Amino acid sequence: MLYRDFGKTGEKISALGFGCMRLPEFEKDGKWYIDEEKAIPLLQSAYEKGVNYFDSAVYYCHSNSEALVGKALKSVRDKVMLSTKIPLGGEVQETKDYRKMLEQSLTRMDTDYIDFYHFWGISKDAYDNKIDRLGLMKEALKAKEEGLIRHISFSFHDDPKNIKYIIDKAEFMESMLVQYNLLDRSNEEMIEYAQSKGLGTVAMGPVGGGRLAAPTELYTKLTGKPAIATYELAFKFVLGNPNLNCALSGMQNMDMLEQNVKVASDENPLTEAEWKQLGESMEQIKKFSDLYCTGCSYCQPCPAEINIPKIFNMFTYHNVYGLSGHAKWEFGDYVEKGGKTIKDCQGCGFCEEKCPQKLKIRKELVRVEKILKNL
Numbered sequence: 001m002l003y004r005d006f007g008k009t010g011e012k013i014s015a016l017g018f019g020c021m022r023l024p025e026f027e028k029d030g031k032w033y034i035d036e037e038k039a040i041p042l043l044q045s046a047y048e049k050g051v052n053y054f055d056s057a058v059y060y061c062h063s064n065s066e067a068l069v070g071k072a073l074k075s076v077r078d079k080v081m082l083s084t085k086i087p088l089g090g091e092v093q094e095t096k097d098y099r100k101m102l103e104q105s106l107t108r109m110d111t112d113y114i115d116f117y118h119f120w121g122i123s124k125d126a127y128d129n130k131i132d133r134l135g136l137m138k139e140a141l142k143a144k145e146e147g148l149i150r151h152i153s154f155s156f157h158d159d160p161k162n163i164k165y166i167i168d169k170a171e172f173m174e175s176m177l178v179q180y181n182l183l184d185r186s187n188e189e190m191i192e193y194a195q196s197k198g199l200g201t202v203a204m205g206p207v208g209g210g211r212l213a214a215p216t217e218l219y220t221k222l223t224g225k226p227a228i229a230t231y232e233l234a235f236k237f238v239l240g241n242p243n244l245n246c247a248l249s250g251m252q253n254m255d256m257l258e259q260n261v262k263v264a265s266d267e268n269p270l271t272e273a274e275w276k277q278l279g280e281s282m283e284q285i286k287k288f289s290d291l292y293c294t295g296c297s298y299c300q301p302c303p304a305e306i307n308i309p310k311i312f313n314m315f316t317y318h319n320v321y322g323l324s325g326h327a328k329w330e331f332g333d334y335v336e337k338g339g340k341t342i343k344d345c346q347g348c349g350f351c352e353e354k355c356p357q358k359l360k361i362r363k364e365l366v367r368v369e370k371i372l373k374n375l
């Protein structure tokens, strides 16, 4: 495993971080549980393979992630860095809610301190109207002084230019977690800015929400070396960015862990020339981003039971990989088995309110389904 200086936090972070939002789960009597028999060995094995950064959040895995992560890593607590997040929605209305939410996370994770406590998914508006207006930064600094948190961080879902606004205003921020991958480089400039200001930088969605599992010839074209899996190239690309300290992956099984560890341990990542060349090829790849759905499922459950991420993923097969036959077959199969489509939409707007990518989901469903039907 490769380790990098984590901004100016004084920490060394593993190039691969564990995103604890897709741990194996099962449903029983309408309730969701994490499959501990699979998830605990997975997290412990990640630690043994050198991963030292584990990123959770209150609502990950049907709100069970924090507790499971704390339990799995209890015996090595002082050797790993735990990250979690405070949501800034209805949960935080008053200044004192910061401490309440923090204490709840500490209890769930069964720990005395959190290494990186993030303001979760903030926008400029959330910064102004929650963090600033309620004086939450002061609360964070107090918690830091008391040793309840070690570093103050934020994750971000907004227009990239607002990252600068936040970094410049919130001088005590120590690390930043943003979306960044081969298909979505919109935050690249701000990652560089954050590094220049001493913040540690972590990428989420480094392999495009799993859309990059297919093999690619692109690497061969660029380097003349044998083709590699697209996810591997995607990972190499993210880790090839010198301003990026760590790439999170929401690993679900040992295979994924092993594949990712292999890439994150590669002493010979992309050369600077290859990295740049790959960047230049982005124009060609841009069409991939026509519909940038990460598969996060925040738009679910849709009251009309439309499986939005699944339909968008089928479109990706066609649009990104040119696997049109497969996309057509999958969509046909989905409809034949009673899968709901845009014609069932009740127009509630829930999905669009929740989508971090701000996709015009209903409009896109109309467009995408038409294409899939007519392939």
Ligand code: SF4
Residues within 6 Å of the ligand: 299, 301, 302, 303, 304, 305, 306, 344, 345, 346, 347, 348, 349, 350, 351, 352, 361, 362
């Ligand atoms: S607007 Fe339509 S697609 Fe979106 S959540 Fe509501 S019913 Fe589902």
Ligand code: SF4
Residues within 6 Å of the ligand: 292, 293, 294, 295, 296, 297, 298, 299, 300, 308, 309, 312, 354, 355, 356, 357, 358, 359, 361
């Ligand atoms: S919330 Fe948006 S990005 Fe996430 S799965 Fe739904 S459509 Fe895709």
